[in-house]
Every structure is written in C-alpha cells, then in structure tokens.
Amino acid sequence: MLSLPPLYPITDASLVEPLSAQIRRLGEAGFPLVQFRGKPLGAKEQWIELRTALAEAAANGGWPMVCVNDRADLALLAAREGLVPWGLHLGQGDLPAAEAKRLPGLAEAHLGASTHEAGEWEAVDAACDHAGVGPFRGTRTKAGHAAPIGLEGLRAGCAALRAQDLAPVAIGGLTLADAAACFEAGAESLAMVGEVHRTDDPAALGWEVQRQRWRVRPPFRRGQGLAIVGGSGAGKTTLGRELARRLALPFHDLDGAIEAREGRPVAAIFSAGGESAFRALESALLPDLLATPAVVALGGGAWESPVNREAVRTAGFAPLWLAEAPARAWVRAGQDPNRPLAQDRAAFMARWAARQPAWSLAPMALAFGHSSRELASALLDW
Numbered sequence: 001m002l003s004l005p006p007l008y009p010i011t012d013a014s015l016v017e018p019l020s021a022q023i024r025r026l027g028e029a030g031f032p033l034v035q036f037r038g039k040p041l042g043a044k045e046q047w048i049e050l051r052t053a054l055a056e057a058a059a060n061g062g063w064p065m066v067c068v069n070d071r072a073d074l075a076l077l078a079a080r081e082g083l084v085p086w087g088l089h090l091g092q093g094d095l096p097a098a099e100a101k102r103l104p105g106l107a108e109a110h111l112g113a114s115t116h117e118a119g120e121w122e123a124v125d126a127a128c129d130h131a132g133v134g135p136f137r138g139t140r141t142k143a144g145h146a147a148p149i150g151l152e153g154l155r156a157g158c159a160a161l162r163a164q165d166l167a168p169v170a171i172g173g174l175t176l177a178d179a180a181a182c183f184e185a186g187a188e189s190l191a192m193v194g195e196v197h198r199t200d201d202p203a204a205l206g207w208e209v210q211r212q213r214w215r216v217r218p219p220f221r222r223g224q225g226l227a228i229v230g231g232s233g234a235g236k237t238t239l240g241r242e243l244a245r246r247l248a249l250p251f252h253d254l255d256g257a258i259e260a261r262e263g264r265p266v267a268a269i270f271s272a273g274g275e276s277a278f279r280a281l282e283s284a285l286l287p288d289l290l291a292t293p294a295v296v297a298l299g300g301g302a303w304e305s306p307v308n309r310e311a312v313r314t315a316g317f318a319p320l321w322l323a324e325a326p327a328r329a330w331v332r333a334g335q336d337p338n339r340p341l342a343q344d345r346a347a348f349m350a351r352w353a354a355r356q357p358a359w360s361l362a363p364m365a366l367a368f369g370h371s372s373r374e375l376a377s378a379l380l381d382w
C-alpha cells in the first residue's frame with residue numbers, strides 16, 4: 001500500500017493568502033505532501049498559482065510534493081513544463097483515473113479518488129493508489145457535499161479500500177480530536193482544510209496527528225531491526241543512534257562502517273574512486289549490518305539502489321523514511337567537507353527531488369522542527 005503522511009493538508013482558495021504561498025508555508029512547516037485545491041478560482045488564477053507552487057517546490061528538493069485536485073488539464077500543462085505533480089486527485093465527476101494516467105507525463109503520478117458511500121468504496125478505478133473516504137462530518141469548505149459517513153462509514157470505507165490495496169484518506173470536517181478514532185477506523189492519512197488553516201501552528205498539529213497514528217499503528221515491532229533512510233542532513237545518523245540506545249539494539253551507521261572498513265573518510269573514498277566506488281562499498285557492507293536486529297542509518301544515496309532495498313526487505317528490517325524538509329537539511333549538511341554530494345545547493349536539491357520517490361516507498365517519520373530525542377520518544381510511545 002502507498003505510504004502517506006499522517007496529515008494531508010489541502011489549500012483553501014477562500015483565504016486571502018495565495019495558494020502557492022499556502023503550499024510554501026506548509027512545506028516549510030514540515031508537511032511533505034499538500035493538495036492543491038483551487039476551486040472556486042478560475043482556470044487562469046489556478047494555473048498561475050499551481051505553476052508557481054510546483055516551480056518553487058522543484059527548486060527546493062521537490063518539497064512539498066503537490067497533488068492537484070480535480071484539474072487534470074492543469075496537471076497535464078504542468079507536466080508539459082517539466083513540473084510533474086506528485087499526483088492528481090479526482091472526484092466522481094472528474095476525468096476517470098485510467099484516462100488521466102494516459103495523459104503525457106502523468107503515467108507515474110499518484111492518482112486518488114473521492115469516495116462517499118458503499119458502491120464507490122468497492123469500485124475504485126484500478127489506476128488509483130489512494131482514495132478519500134468521507135465526508136466524515138458536514139463541512140463548510142465544500143458546498144453541496146454528500147451525507148456525512150461518521151465513524152461507522154469510515155470504518156467500512158477504509159476496509160473496502162484496504163482490500164483493494166488503496167491507502168484510505170479520511171476527509172470532511174476533521175479536527176485533531178478525531179485523529180485517534182479515524183486511525184483506529186483504518187484511515188492511513190487525515191486530509192484537513194479548515195483545521196490546518198485555522199491553527200497558527202500547523203507543525204504542532206502535524207506532530208500531534210503523527211503521534212496519534214503511531215499510537216494506533218506503530219511503524220515497527222519491538223525487537224525488529226530498523227533501517228533509517230532519507231536525505232543527507234535529515235538527521236538519520238543522529239536519530240538512529242538515539243533509537244538504538246532506547247531500544248537496546250546495536251547501532252550501525254553505513255557511512256561509519258564504510259569509513260572503518262576503508263580506514264579513510266567518505267570524502268577520500270569519493271575523490272579516489274568516485275561515487276561508483278562508494279556505492280559498491282555501500283552494497284557490499286550493508287548486508288553485514290543487517291545480519292542481526294539493529295538500528296541502521298543509511299547514507300542519503302543508499303536507498304536508490306534496488307539491491308540495497310531488497311537487502312533491507314529480506315532481512316526483515318522495517319524501513320523508515322526520515323522525511324525532513326530539504327531546505328532544513330541543507331542548513332545542517334550543506335558544504336560539510338565530508339559530504340561530497342552536499343556541496344552545491346542546486347545539485348543537492350535536484351538530487352533530493354530525484355530520490356524522493358524511492359524514499360517515499362517507506363513509511364515516513366516527520367520531525368516538524370523537533371529534536372532527534374523528541375522524535376525518538378514519539379516513535380517509541382506505544
């Protein structure tokens with residue numbers, strides 16, 4: 001099943017703040033995925049805002065990922081400009097997902113559907129990998145919506161979607177107080193419009209919703225090995241060491257193991273043999289670190305290799321994507337002399353954007369500005 005963030009914010013076109021500014025602000029707050037919903041604005045304004053948002057995200061490591069609501073035409077236009085959105089969310093009356101998938105540039109886009117009742121829950125277009133289930137309750141952000149489904153409807157909808165391997169997204173007037181019940185009912189993610197724009201601290205809201213999800217569905221089992229993946233400077237090594245200490249498991253840093261084996265720093269390995277020499281060492285050493293349960297922090301590029309991903313999977317380790325905002329990671333890792341691929345900001349961001357689809361295969365952990373210690377506590381609070 002597709003891995004989604006616990007909280008999925010949606011833009012609100014009734015606000016004074018332009019949609020592109022909302023997306024930038026939510027990305028900076030730490031949200032990896034935001035839905036661009038431009039209704040009821042006209043096509044011209046929606047297009048300007050969408051293009052601005054996607055261009056800004058592209059220059060910032062592909063963060064946040066943007067899912068376009070309704071407008072396959074605008075998603076297509078964006079793709080034609082090389083600004084392929086993360087996904088496209090289609091309502092019952094919009095272009096069918098299977099047709100949208102045929103549009104040039106959108107073959108890889110994540111397609112979502114809106115579902116409101118039995119019948120729709122069981123018959124989602126096979127081109128989709130996630131779907132909204134709602135409305136949970138009546139909401140003022142959407143006029144003329146379907147009847148509220150409540151907790152029982154949500155439970156039935158989520159079960160039907162999960163049976164089709166679709167990630168269920170609860171939607172419709174949700175607040176923080178609903179989070180635990182919605183996750184218990186089977187939601188993978190909570191989509192919010194009102195609550196996320198009402199609060200003056202969306203990061204705190206995102207953090208609390210994430211805690212609720214982890215309490216209901218821990219991201220790994222006790223005793224199970226953990227493989228932390230994500231970009232350079234995300235905090236993988238720091239979090240990994242902290243988690244291992246608390247779990248009383250050994251800690252291995254893949255870069256550290258390589259340096260110990262080679263007797264020289266990462267930068268020296270890169271300057272002597274280039275990136276390919278370093279990648280060969282990563283793949284050769286990783287299986288040793290996965291031999292017994294441990295917390296393993298991978299380097300920023302290690303998860304790109306299908307061989308390494310398979311090694312983690314066959315070892316029974318739980319992968320965890322430490323999904324940090326790349327701008328924040330750059331402040332920490334940028335121009336570190338021992339991180340050869342973190343020297344030029346534009347190259348760092350382009351690499352981040354290219355790697356994000358692979359990282360996002362793993363369940364994510366979001367820091368929202370919290371320390372590694374706080375993140376470790378939240379991850380183990382079950």
Ligand SMILES: Nc1ncnc2c1ncn2[C@@H]1O[C@H](COP(=O)(O)OP(=O)(O)O)[C@@H](O)[C@H]1O
Binds near residue numbers: 231232333367370371
């Ligand atoms: N959650 C965090 N908040 C603030 N600083 C952090 C956090 N996690 C890591 N750091 C700091 O950022 C730098 C990079 O962290 P590191 O663990 O080496 O990242 P990675 O292994 O993902 O490249 C370190 O100086 C570390 O102390």
Ligand SMILES: O=C(O)C1=C[C@@H](OP(=O)(O)O)[C@@H](O)[C@H](O)C1
Binds near residue numbers: 237339
């Ligand atoms: O991004 C990358 O490809 C790299 C990241 C580094 O690890 P961190 O993610 O711990 O910085 C290290 O493996 C090497 O410099 C290459």
Ligand SMILES: [Mg+2]
Binds near residue numbers: 237253255297298299
């Ligand atoms: Mg590291």
